[in-house]
Amino acid sequence: MLTVRLRQTPRRVYVMGQRTRWGNCSAERNLSFNWRLILAPEFVIRYLVTHEAVHFAIPDHSAKFWLTVQSLCRETERAKQWLCRHRAQLTVDLGEVLTRAPDSGRLR
Numbered sequence: 001m002l003t004v005r006l007r008q009t010p011r012r013v014y015v016m017g018q019r020t021r022w023g024n025c026s027a028e029r030n031l032s033f034n035w036r037l038i039l040a041p042e043f044v045i046r047y048l049v050t051h052e053a054v055h056f057a058i059p060d061h062s063a064k065f066w067l068t069v070q071s072l073c074r075e076t077e078r079a080k081q082w083l084c085r086h087r088a089q090l091t092v093d094l095g096e097v098l099t100r101a102p103d104s105g106r107l108r
């Protein structure tokens with residue numbers, strides 16, 4: 001488990017409806033993730049959890065931070081590209097997700 005490998009655990013984990021970010025790590029060691037990530041492929045979710053958890057040890061986005069994230073998550077670059085391509089989805093409402101056809105619910 002990632003938190004065991006990092007020897008860090010969050011105080012609380014929140015799932016929220018923020019419209020400007022996919023995830024966050026607060027100074028109080030709380031992690032929050034955007035509920036819209038349910039639409040994302042698993043490798044993207046794995047990357048985001050890794051990204052926020054590494055912030056426990058390294059609060060900035062320094063070269064050391066990215067090397068650590070990449071060493072824990074091989075699909076970092078692919079996930080970053082996916083998140084960049086789907087940035088507009090941060091403003092999707094729950095109603096829009098629920099009214100999609102079952103086979104088109106997952107974003108491409």
Ligand SMILES: [Zn+2]
Binds near residue numbers: 051
């Ligand atoms: Zn970050």
